[in-house]
Each structure stands twice: as structure tokens, then as C-alpha cells.
Amino acid sequence: MTERTAPPIAGTAEGHSSAPFIPGLDGVPAARSSVCFIDGDQGILEYRGFPIEELAEKSTFEETSYMLLWGKLPKRAELEKFSRDLATHRDVRFRLIDLLKCLPDTGHPMEALQAAIAALGMFYPDRDPMNATDRYNSTVRIIAKAPTLVAAYHRLSHGKDYIPPREDLTHAENFLYMLSGEVPDADVARVMDICFILHAEHSMNASTFAGRVTASTLADPYTVVSSAIGALTGPLHGGANEQVIHMLQQIAEVEKVRPYIEDLIHRKQKIMGIGHRIYRVKDPRALVLQKLAAQMIAKRGGNPLLAVAQEVEKVVAEHLAAKKIYPNVDFYSGVVYEAMGMPASLFTPVFAIARVSGWLAHWLEQLVDNRIYRPSQIYTGTHNEPYVPIEERA
Numbered sequence: 001m002t003e004r005t006a007p008p009i010a011g012t013a014e015g016h017s018s019a020p021f022i023p024g025l026d027g028v029p030a031a032r033s034s035v036c037f038i039d040g041d042q043g044i045l046e047y048r049g050f051p052i053e054e055l056a057e058k059s060t061f062e063e064t065s066y067m068l069l070w071g072k073l074p075k076r077a078e079l080e081k082f083s084r085d086l087a088t089h090r091d092v093r094f095r096l097i098d099l100l101k102c103l104p105d106t107g108h109p110m111e112a113l114q115a116a117i118a119a120l121g122m123f124y125p126d127r128d129p130m131n132a133t134d135r136y137n138s139t140v141r142i143i144a145k146a147p148t149l150v151a152a153y154h155r156l157s158h159g160k161d162y163i164p165p166r167e168d169l170t171h172a173e174n175f176l177y178m179l180s181g182e183v184p185d186a187d188v189a190r191v192m193d194i195c196f197i198l199h200a201e202h203s204m205n206a207s208t209f210a211g212r213v214t215a216s217t218l219a220d221p222y223t224v225v226s227s228a229i230g231a232l233t234g235p236l237h238g239g240a241n242e243q244v245i246h247m248l249q250q251i252a253e254v255e256k257v258r259p260y261i262e263d264l265i266h267r268k269q270k271i272m273g274i275g276h277r278i279y280r281v282k283d284p285r286a287l288v289l290q291k292l293a294a295q296m297i298a299k300r301g302g303n304p305l306l307a308v309a310q311e312v313e314k315v316v317a318e319h320l321a322a323k324k325i326y327p328n329v330d331f332y333s334g335v336v337y338e339a340m341g342m343p344a345s346l347f348t349p350v351f352a353i354a355r356v357s358g359w360l361a362h363w364l365e366q367l368v369d370n371r372i373y374r375p376s377q378i379y380t381g382t383h384n385e386p387y388v389p390i391e392e393r394a
């Protein structure tokens with residue numbers, strides 16, 4: 001696996017006088033992990049050794065989550081039990097719904113999700129990371145309830161009633177049902193399911209690292225996941241999918257793509273949904289999502305955004321291919337969701353609902369051979385400053 005590696009910057013690190021400073025920890029291994037493999041030159045992504053394309057075609061989110069968490073494909077009875085456990089733990093206590101009602105309507109659903117997952121732990125005292133039963137129960141509860149919290153806040157903040165989950169639907173069907181009150185068509189639910197699979201895991205990205213850092217302190221899993229949600233929120237990470245759709249809507253027409261993108265490049269602005277720390281080719285998830293976008297748009301009738309997105313990709317390639325910068329997972333996902341009728345504010349929460357499984361897989365792995373994360377720093381401040389009394393300060 002080859003990764004783009006920034007040159008180290010010399011300096012003296014606390015306790016490690018010879019350690020170089022590497023901005024963004026570019027290329028620095030932060031864990032030994034068997035959860036996910038990426039070859040950024042070849043565009044290969046595997047969860048537990050299974051190619052992402054095969055999982056997207058043949059698996060379900062429930063099965064993929066099981067496999068991420070426990071390292072193997074489940075037997076039929078194991079999958080049935082896990083799916084049943086998820087379905088029966090979907091609903092949340094009414095006090096959590098009250099909590100969501102109290103949050104400002106103007107908040108972002110990611111902020112509500114982070115707050116609600118942190119609060120969720122307070123309702124479940126059986127959350128000891130060192131206890132196997134607590135670990136299983138917490139894992140099931142967090143994966144099961146994350147879609148409920150997202151759908152509930154979305155409806156409540158738009159003045160609508162909470163729609164409780166249904167146990168007879170799949171994870172993907174139930175999420176779409178809780179948003180609208182209608183059971184989705186099977187093909188739309190399958191597209192949602194594939195999107196969940198594609199977003200479920202992605203090795204040592206910023207949110208997974210944030211979650212693993214919190215896990216290394218032996219904090220409970222609700223706190224671990226809420227840390228990771230906070231990191232996912234930013235526009236350089238999961239927040240990019242929402243920014244992409246705003247950009248495409250702003251461009252609106254294929255003819256306007258070139259001047260818009262060339263202006264961004266000229267002003268050295270980042271184009272959202274483009275570029276990746278590891279991939280030096282097009283993100284394999286973007287390839288699957290591009291096909292799903294075409295599929296959804298064919299079903300729902302014309303939508304100019306896919307054509308605009310493809311033109312953006314073309315113009316970006318003309319200018320930035322030399323830097324090996326191509327569309328990432330966030331570039332086409334929003335076009336898929338938009339075609340499904342989902343508002344842009346839900347795009348990053350959908351990413352989070354799926355990634356909960358990957359974060360929890362890393363949490364379980366971190367606990368096996370844990371050592372608290374405590375990197376060093378290169379101090380750039382002064383020493384032995386004289387303490388001047390406040391009345392004498394100029």
C-alpha cells in the first residue's frame with residue numbers, strides 16, 4: 001500500500017528527541033488493525049478481506065456490520081439473531097425524544113446525533129468496556145438506535161411527530177420509513193442498504209482515529225461514538241457530502257461547470273468531494289455510488305445534478321489529475337440521496353448511521369491490546385517568562 005507522505009519537519013519532541021513532526025500524521029501507523037484494508041494506488045478497499053464491490057452487490061448492512069464487528073461472515077442463525085437484536089432495540093426512551101425536542105430547530109442533525117448518542121449512554125449503566133455482555137449490548141443499542149435518533153430529530157425539528165421504528169423492516173427500510181411514515185419500495189431500500197454498506201468502514205480516518213483515542217482511555221462506547229461523530233462532522237471529512245450537493249445546486253447547469261471549477265482552482269480553493277489522503281485513483285466507493293445515482297435518477301425521472309457532477313469530475317481531471325486527485329466517496333453520495341428525496345442536512349448523518357459499525361469494530365479491536373494514546377509535541381513556546389503583576393502590564 002502506498003500513501004502520499006508529507007516530508008517530516010525537524011524539531012525536538014517531548015520525550016523523543018529524534019522523532020520528526022509529520023503534519024496530519026500523514027503515513028504514520030496509529031494501530032495494527034485487521035478491520036479494513038485500502039490500497040490507494042490500485043483503488044482497492046476491503047472490509048475484513050472482502051472486496052467492497054462484492055459486499056455492495058451481495059451483502060446487507062446487518063451482515064456487513066456483523067462481519068466488521070466479529071471478523072467473520074455470520075452463519076444464518078447468527079445473522080438472524082443479530083438482525084433481531086438490532087430490530088428490537090430500535091426504539092428510544094421517551095426522555096430521549098424529549099431531549100431532542102428541547103434542542104434548537106436551527107441545530108445541525110449531526111450536532112443532535114452527537115448529543116443524543118452521548119446522552120444515550122446515561123440511560124444504560126451496563127456499558128463497561130471490560131465486560132463482554134455490556135460490550136455486545138452497547139454495540140447493538142448504538143447501531144440500532146442511531147437511525148431512530150437521526151429520523152426523530154429531523155422530524156421534530158421540522159414540526160412533525162416522531163415516528164416510532166418498526167421491528168418487521170430491515171435497517172435501511174426502517175430508516176426511510178421513520179423519515180416519511182411510508183415503507184419504501186424494495187429497490188429504493190436496497191439503494192439505501194448499499195449506501196450504508198459503502199459507508200460502514202474506512203480504516204484509520206479522522207473520525208475512527210478520534211474514536212480510538214477516546215476508546216484508549218477506556219471511556220464507555222457511547223462516549224467513543226460521540227467523539228467519532230464530532231470528528232465526522234467537519235467539511236474535510238464526512239461533512240463534504242453536504243457541501244458537494246450545495247456546490248452542484250449552485251452550478252446547476254453543465255455549461256456553467258468549467259468557469260465555476262476553474263475559478264475555484266485559480267483561487268486555490270478546495271473542491272468538495274475531491275481528493276483523499278490515501279487514494280491516488282478514483283475512490284472505489286465513488287464508482288459504485290455513481291452507478292447508483294444513475295439508477296435512482298432513472299427511477300425518479302430526470303435530474304440535472306448527475307450530469308453536472310460528471311462534468312465537474314471531467315474538468316477537475318483536466319486540471320488536477322497530475323496531483324492524482326479524484327472523486328471520493330462524498331462526491332456522488334449526495335446525488336444518490338437527493339434523487340431519493342432526502343434533504344442535504346441528512347447526508348452526513350446517513351454517513352454516521354453507517355459508520356457506527358466501523359467505529360465500534362475499531363473500539364472492540366482497540367480494547368484487545370489497549371495502550372492509551374498519548375503522542376508528543378514539538379514545543380514552540382518560550383521558557384522562564386517573568387510573571388508581571390496585572391497592574392504593571394503595559
Ligand code: COA
Pocket residue numbers: 024235236237238240269270271272273274275276277278320323325328329330
Ligand atoms: N480540490 C483542489 N485541490 C485539492 C483538493 C481539492 N479537493 N484536495 C487536495 N488538493 C490539492 C492540495 O491543494 C494540495 O496541492 P499542493 O500540493 O499543490 O499544495 C494537494 O492536492 C494535496 O492536498 P492536501 O490538502 O495536502 O491533502 P490531504 O491529504 O491533507 O487532504 C483531503 C485530504 C480529503 C482533506 C483533501 O483532499 C480535501 O480537503 N478534499 C475536499 C474535502 C473532501 O472531499 N473531504 C472528504 C474526504 S473523504
